[in-house]
Amino acid sequence: MSKFGKGCHLHLIDGSAFIFRAYHALPPLTRKSDGMPIGAVSGFCNMLQRYVDGDHGPDAPTHLAVIFDKGSHTFRNDLYDLYKANREAMPEDLRPQIPLTRQATEAFNIPCKELEGYEADDIIATLACQARKAGGRVTIVSSDKDLMQLVGDGVEMLDAMKNKRIDREGVFEKFGVYPERVVDVQALAGDSVDNVPGAPGIGIKTAALLINEFGDLETLLDRAEEIKQPKRRQTLIEKRDQIELSKKLVQLDCKTPLDFTLDDLELRDPDPDKLLSFLAEMEFRTLSKRIADKLRVEPPVIADTPAPAADEPQAEEIPFDASKYECVRDAAALRKWIDQAQERGWVAVDTETTGLNEMVADLVGISLCIEPGEACYIPLTHRDGASDDLFGSDALAEGQMPLDEALALLKPVLEDPSILKIGQNMKYDAKIFARYGVEVAPIDDTMLMSYAMHAGEHGHGMDTLSERYLGHTPIPIKPLLGSGKSAITFDKVPIDEATAYAAEDADITLRLWKLFKPQLHRVQVTTVYETLERPLVPVLARMEMHGIKVDRDVLSRMSNAFAQKMAALEAEIHELAGETFNVGSPAQLGEILFEKMGLEGGKKGKTGKYSTGADVLEDLATEHELPRKVLDWRQLSKLKSTYTDALQTHINPDTGRVHTSYAITGANTGRLASTDPNLQNIPVRTEEGRRIREAFIAEPGNVLVSLDYSQIELRILAHVADIPALKQAFADGLDIHAMTASEMFDVPLDEMTPEIRRKAKAINFGVIYGISGFGLARNLRIPRAEAQGFIDRYFERFPGIRRYMDDTIAFAKEHGYVQTLFGRKIHTTEINAKGPHAGFARRAAINAPIQGTAADVIRRAMVRMPEAIDGLPAKMLLQVHDELLFEVAEDAVDKTIEIARDVMENAPDPAVKLDVKLTVDAGKGANWAEAH
DNA sequence: GACATCACG
DNA sequence: GACGTACGTGATGTCC
CATH class of the missing domain: 3.40.50.1010 (5'-nuclease)
Structure with a gap:
């Protein structure tokens, strides 16, 4: 020196x-x-x-x-x-x-x-x-x-x-x-x-x-x-x-x-390790890369997803203050908010109604928010609950602008293509507004943004998101409405309390939107959000509002028939048991079977109760009469209570139709979930059950048309795991389970037996679910060692499967999520856990990209469908994971099938090019049983 | 409200 | 070596 x-x-x-x-x-x-x-x-x-x-x-x-x-x-x-x-x-x-x-x-x-x-x-x-x-x-x-x-x-x-x-x-x-x-x-x-x-x-x-x-x-x-x-x-x-x-x-x-x-x-050279590790710690990607290039070393790996630490509530810059919320009571005040929405080009919107069912609930008030902390509530149809007067309880409360006037002022804003309407679960609000003649568009939805970024990490309800990302616990609705018999509807809530609650919801929504919007890009789910989530909202809203016609009389007759059969079975069961007991109580049934009758079968479950599931009873049924009869009774009980009885209560008196609600964020994999009622689990596997579908009908002059993807998950498996034999079989239009059986058991196709094919089918599905020897053994009722032998052979014949599984789990362990072919991320939070959680997480990680890709495919088809069938007398009514159900005028059936099939089969284009062609089967009929 | 059960893909 | 084990859902009835 x-x-x-x-x-x-x-x-x-x-x-x-x-x-x-x-x-x-x-x-x-x-x-x-x-x-x-x-x-x-x-x-x-x-x-x-x-x-x-x-x-x-x-x-x-x-x-x-x-x-x-x-x-x-x-x-x-x-x-x-x-x-x-x-x-x-x-x-x-x-x-x-x-x-x-x-x-x-x-x-x-x-x-x-x-x-x-x-x-x-x-x-x-x-x-x-x-x-x-x-x-x-x-x-x-x-x-x-x-x-x-x-x-x-x-x-x-x-x-x-x-x-x-x-x-x-x-x-x-x-x-x-x-x-x-x-x-x-x-x-x-x-x-x-x-x-x-x-x-x-x-x-x-x-x-x-x-x-x-x-x-x-x-x-x-x-x-x-x-x-x-x-x-x-x-x-x-x-x-x-x-x-x-x-x-x-x-x-x-x-x-x-x-x-x-x-x-x-004196000037000295940097130590590359020290410098780059600091830059990596700061997460400076561009600078790390530039310096690494200059120093001719590998750039550090910087995780591209927020670490769990990001879950910690963000410090809020502007405190929540209910006293700052404005109660808008006249047109002049409302116009000021409308002006601001027009100026900004966005507004957070939330509706308050008399109930959770959008097809029935009435609009009570609307809240708006432009900037964090700046929110208002527009009470519209609050009732004066204070009056003891017999008629007074129905009177509108003072100080509210007329509903028509408010809607007339808001409609141009809500429908203005240059003003973004931001909501939390906008499908709900859009459906409410639609019933008042307002078509809300365009929309952004914080619930869907959270889903696109955080599926698998946590729920996407407003309370969860607010606590997690804003560090703020929203005002609970419970104290306002009460619970049980004394519960009131929102229109009975005093306006000042309603203002604090409702305006805060809009405030929270806007804050979440400001937080999430830029994050979508950083987490690289903008495309998922823009193509698979956001555009689905109006499509589903229309399907739900349209509903499906259900024949009450058919259901009612079936209920009666079921009731009679059940009564008869119940008597026989009591006779066989030697005493009367509640057949519907697994606990009582367990006592009868395993103590009074002394049958084989152990305790199970954390509660120490005997297990009396269908598989247990099925085994017992080979030796005894009673279990079979209980199984039959249970089937009827299920069909009656869950379907023929409950469905009738869901028929809307105004439309005569049943309107389900699809939860876009219901399943972590990207699948929809259907609730109130669930129309995705209407029976089909047994003959008696399938007859319930006869109650789902088309209007006169129309038929129901069902289109469903054939083996979509196995096709996706063939693609992602890259199995040439499977791909070829699909290309040749072969029976995929028979082909699998032939490969595995060295049986030529023309010598195939139903029994061998059944085993191969179980394995095919098992693979999609993250197979285990135990699970397959139980499913096929074969020894565990034999089941394991099948699996080993399967992996031997289709080595890509093992590779896919290993790669997927390794990816999940490294990143904490897995992805569909369309970029949807499904987080696997437990993947690195120890204990039994890890097993579940591994199988879920294997399944999610397959189930999720299939879910993405049908979402894409659904988003494109309205435009494709525009002008045809055809309506899309239901989605059942790999099936779309339409109601079509009789003379337009062929055309509709042609167009809808085309949309469905080409749904992955142009984002993804599958090695395996997707095929769609179609059916039609006066009712769902015939159409399927 | 937890649990068991069973309906679907 | 033992443990617990097919994926994803929703609705219903029992029981505490």
Whole structure:
């Protein structure tokens, strides 16, 4: 190491200037994994890197240091306690970044110097003095005018942003004097930023004039009497002490006690590991890559998903304050909100209604939110519950604008294509509005955004999201409505309480939207959200509102028939048992079977009760009469209670149809879930059960048309696991289970038996579900070893399956999620857990991409369907995972099947090119049983 | 409200 | 070596 001296060039970077410049130049970036503010550090690192790599020509550094301030109290405060007293507090999101800029400097292997009780400027001054004395040159990287007093022979400043060097002449331009007199000018002019008093009424121009006239400050003060202007003369005489103090404050200290020498600042190369690990820790992807390329090393892997730490509630900037919410009671007030929505181009909307069933519930009020904390509630049909009057309870409460008037004002906004309507579960609100003649569009939905980003991690209800991402627990609805028999509907809630509750919901929704919207892109699920979630809302809303016609009489007759058969069976069961008991009670049945009758079969379950599931009873039925009869009774009981009875209660009196509701975020895999009632589990597997489908009918002149994907999950498996034999079989249109059986058991196709085919079919499905020897054995009722043998052979014949499973689990373990072919992410939070959880998680991880891809495919078909069948007398009514059910005018059936099949079979285009063709089977009939 | 059971893909 | 085991749902009745 050479001694610092002639030929050396010391560059001194003013760290604080870099930090503030970086902070103000960049948006408030945060670290993805934990939300830590990181913008200033990012800018700082970029500036540092650019400086180090920059071409400085003949001014290239041989020595380099970054100098920071340390401590808020310096010797200048001892001289003058108001020094820098009016400086603004450091921004909250900058404070935690300060220590990181020190770390960053060290990571770049640049000396990082600071000294308690001294400003960076003093250290810079001292080093500059030392360097000059040793015969070297100095460049001070800063544009702070306080440092200009140091410029001189061999010492220059550099404005790194403007890349402009400042020498003696540059200082003269700025101050009107040369560097050695700068402190004199500053002492007179003072500095409002640093709270240096100076001489009142004298600025830089006047100060320079005076100094140039008298030579220096001391001479000027001594000969102040000679000044011609009376005001100036008086000020300089009266404020002499203050001026002299000011000079001490601006004079930099060249004798700062340093515990290092110039030689310690010699330029050195960074340690790639240290630097890159710091950048990775900060999650600076671009900069890491750039530096890694330059250093010719591999860039660090930086996770592209938020770590679990991101789950911690974000600090809310604007507190929730119910008293700030406005209750809108007239058109004038509403117009103001409408104006704001038009100005912004967005508005969060939430409806309050008399119930959860959108087909029945009435609109009670509407809340809007434009910016966090700025929300309103528009009560419309609140009832006056306070009155004891028999008729009074139905009267509208005072102070509400007429429903028609409010809707007339809001309709243009809600339907305006240039105003985005933001909601949490917008399908609900859109359906309510639709019943009032308002077609809400376009929409964004925070529930669906959460689903796209976090499926598998947590639920997507507003309470969950608010607590998790806003750190705020919403006002619960329970205390407002009560529970049980005394529960009231929302229209009976007092308007002031309703305002606090309802407006807050809109407020929360808007805050979530502001948080989620930019995250979609970062988590790379924008396409999923935009193509598979958002556009589904209007499609499903229309299907649900259309409903399906159900013949009440058919159901009613079946219920009666079931009741009779059940009664007969019940009598026989009691006869066989020798006593009467509740056949519907598994606990009582267990007692009868395993204690009174003493049959084989063990206790199970955590509750210590006997298991009496269908598989158990099925085994017992070979030896005894009673279990068979219980099985028959149970089947009838199920059909009656869940279907023939319950379905009747779901027939809408206005439409005569049944309107299910699809939960878009119901299943983690991307499947829909149908509720109230569930029309995705209408019986079909048994003859008696299938007859329930005869009650699902078409209007006169129409038929029901069913189109369903043939073996879609196995086809997707063949594609993703890349199984040539499976692909070929599908291409040839073979019986896929028979083909599998032939491969596995070496049986030619023309000698295939139903029994062998059945086994192969069970294995095919088992594979999709994350097969285990135990599970297959139980399903096929064969010894476990034999089942394991089948699986082993399956993997042997189709090695791609094993590879797919291993790869999928490895991916899940590394990333915490798995993906469908269309990019949908399904999180597997338990995949790295120990214990029984892990087994479930592994099988779920294997299944999710297959089930999820199939779900994506039919979603794509559904989104495209309305336009495809537009103009045809055909309506899409139901989705049952791989089936779409339509109601079609008789003369348009063939055309509809042709078009809908085309849409379904080509649904993956153009996003995904499957190696296996998708095929769709079609059926038609007067009822669902015939159509399927 | 938990649990068992059973309907669907 | 033992343990617990097919994937994804929703609705119903019993029982505490």
